[in-house]
Amino acid sequence: MAMAFAAASAWSLSLTAFSLPLPQSLRPKPSQLLHGATSSFPRPRRCGWGAVVRCAKRTGKQRYPSEKKRLNRRKQELLRQAAPEEGSKGRESGYWRLSKLAVPARDDPGKDFTGISLPLLQAIAKAIKFPVPSMLPDEAFTVIRKSFDARKVLKEPQFTYIVDMDVKKILNIEPRAWDFIARLEPKLGVVEYMTEEKLAVDLVSMLNVSSKGSNNVLGIRDTHSGMIYRQQKKPRVAVIGSGPSGLFASLVLGELGAEVTLLERGQPVEQRGRDIGALAVRRILQPESNFCFGEGGAGTWSDGKLMTRIGKNTDGVQAVMKTFVHFGAPPNILVDGKPHLGTDKLVPLLRKFRHHLRELGVTIRFNARVDDLIVEDGQVKGIVVSDVELQPGPASQKLAFDAVVMAVGHSARDTYSMLWQHNVDMSPKSFAVGLRIEHPQELINSIQYSELAAEVQRGRGRIPVADYKIVKSVGERDAENELDIAEPTRSCYSFCMCPGGQARHSLSLSLSDTPFCNIMIFLQIFEKACRLF
Template sequence: MFKKELEVLLTPEVAFDELARYEAILEQAGVQAGAADFVHLKRRSIDARGRQPLVRLRADVYTGPPPPDLFGPWFIYPNVKTTSDKVLIVGAGPAGLFAALRCIELGLKPIVLERGLDVRTRRRDLAAINKDQVVNPDSNYCFGEGGAGTYSDGKLYTRATKRGDVGRVLRRLVQHGATPDILVDAHPHIGTNKLPAVVQALREAIIEAGGEVRFETRVTDLLLENNRLRGVVLASGEALEAEATILATGHSARDIYELLHRRGVLIEAKPFALGVRVEHPQALIDQAQYRRSERGLLPAASYSLVHQTEVRGEQRGVFSFCMCPGGFIVPAATAPGEVVVNGMSPSRRDSRFANSGIVAAVELADLDVRQHGALAGLRFQQALEQRACQAAGGTQQAPAQLLGDFLKNKMSGSLLETSYQPGLTSVRMDDVLGPVLAERLRQGFRDFGRKIPGYATNAAQIVGVESRTSAPVRIPRDPATLQHPVVAGLFPCGEGAGYAGGIVSAAMDGERCAEAVFAVFS
């Protein structure tokens, strides 16, 4: 067998045509067309630095059968229905689901407790937020099977490559129905319209292997005894006991932070970031990034921006977060009386709008730690979200301002068409954000306008508030055992514990916690 590794630059017209791409790769590999048995595409990214955007591909050319494990290994789950080694997993987001599957592989029986609904039924509560502006505190864009990422984009890109095997997570997703393209694309993305089916398949695999998944099951108390967690108490009054509990509740489970604080379990305030969503016509971003009016076969263009600001002598970063090309802004509140926005994209990324969080770093020095202690960041978030709700009229309508007007601190007489279904209300965003955060965002937007033509104008509008970028609380754990440093049997996990920042990193952390739990039983 002959194998040749190569990297090629192709026009989009060739790169996205399977036959043309195959022939072009063979030609650059110096292999006669028809002689190769297989071309394994390993990486695909867009290179838009030149006058014409190109597609950069990395591929292996085989002139013989490829190795049998080229796409594997796939995962085989033993049946753990009758095992006595049980693990409670609180939360059915990516951290919880991947922790459960890894527990099964290791011979442990997971019992997954999810406060919200299954991924399909959950849709009715999302519709209620968008159409009727009614927020169900247990089932919304943040809570429910699949977690916050399921109906808010499904982006799989992560920089946390040292925390685990990214390829392993992606292969598990493909095995359960995700497109194989995620194994190739530099910025893989499933899409909010396709991810629910993958999430359902993950759950079905857990149940088929003997694990349990319980919906509408909210944890309200802890079974604590001599600094050891023996289990949890549910809203129904039922007590569940297990040797280990993986706490994977996500970054918005404020009642869990309140519970831990009330029960004297050590938690810590941590830095996070918040700001607004900015919405542009996707065509404006395409033109700026690709330098052509029609993008053709190229995907909807995205961007990544960062700027260092200084306000009142304090430096803080302002940066784009969760950029959603061809996407929508969605309401992500988890309780009545607050307005929170997030972004999502369908798999085709074919909306007329582009949106991105533009957020400023919030450090511990910016918080009232003296008064609120470990919950200082949470209280800061709450206050901002409640101001946003009050400013826009007390519903799920979101406060908004034309970007050019925001830079001039001028009230917008009218707003643009938007992808945000509950609707927008024109306000001075300074009244929502406060003077320091508003000034940081202005400095950031002015810099971004110099980097992307047309970006910082009234062709765009800002929508508030983007406040759930990450958890404002960290639940500490021992770096060696991944257990809480004081409470044995408690394994803080994923975004809600402060150890992940997205679907893939949360999934990797879930697998790590499952392996740490296995060490307890070994």
């Protein structure tokens, strides 16, 4: 019996882990496993008298300049080794990824154009040193990423591209390009060679392909022995919460063949929209159907941004984005540097997502609040569910499951209180508090874009609606306290900039076309500051 929890926690209960086989494309490569195993343990250095000192690994801006240069030289050498030798036949195939291709904003067709324009061909020709840009075939290039850069350090605002070049296509259409491709030199972060095109697929297609050619065993895995105990029937899994984590967990488990029940304490997205409208206009609050609870989670009636700091072009991130497109999101989110959906696009997307889950056989129950866990001999055996429209008590229902996935989000405080009563270890962590401020959108456009501000046209123009972010360190790191320990520096920073949106719950539609923008300003609060309370 098992429980998977959305937030990492240490459990005092003895739980075994539920395991389903991962698709081949999601499994870590041996090189990744080796890198993870070695990078977690810094190499010990021996000092005098036989002492062993383990040095903390410096990363990012903490590296010394000499370390950065050495690391860049090593990466550059690896790039040269990965690419075929100059003039060899190996260069007649494969792909070249061209990054940092700059097109002035005055020449670019605009933010909504994701094809190959003549100004972009000129930037590509400059990168590969091809003399006549108009002779390069459009079919040989694919735009991977497009973003807008209006920083003041630049001479003028520009669109920045990442483009993949198909060598076979370009040579078939324009053989004279061979002399330039043969001499193309890899350069870190600018020109990189790939033996095959990096095409991410959505999770639905990925899991379908994996399940057709897989003989993996479905069952329950013992965390101590690693053994998978085959089951005569499909594993029964309860997923609690229909936010992004709950929806994707149900999708993956359903595609892999588990018998999934998705429980949501709130309403379907259609009724939830009416309840939120009643709250905004008539001040009528539904405790279980509002901005926090309901199908889609808290982000459904929020800005709908799809930005991440973990790598926009990684396979995992692209698979999630492709899944959104599979369920109706506009394809330009795969290319935009700052992809944004908006509530008006999320609502129909969630309908299609729900319909697909039901086609997989996933049982979806709304108005179903999980009040307790059924624990026997230190193991979770099931859950206690009640209808939120009825009073808890005799109407509560006990359900048995092989595994429980808790994707309850941050607002279900009653659930966390219930877990605390079951002696689940919970660790306090630092958090942030702040306020949301609102500006006229035209003011931010004029500050960021100057004369280009007129091109925004409330989200319908060539230039994207302007945004900004700020960060400031507060406090002295070297200030000593009573324990002679340096206090950490706190950060005051912005979060969830919502251009062309509404300050009420940072709601924003797909066009970002309202006259105002808003942003959260946060101050970091550490655990020590909360001990007085």
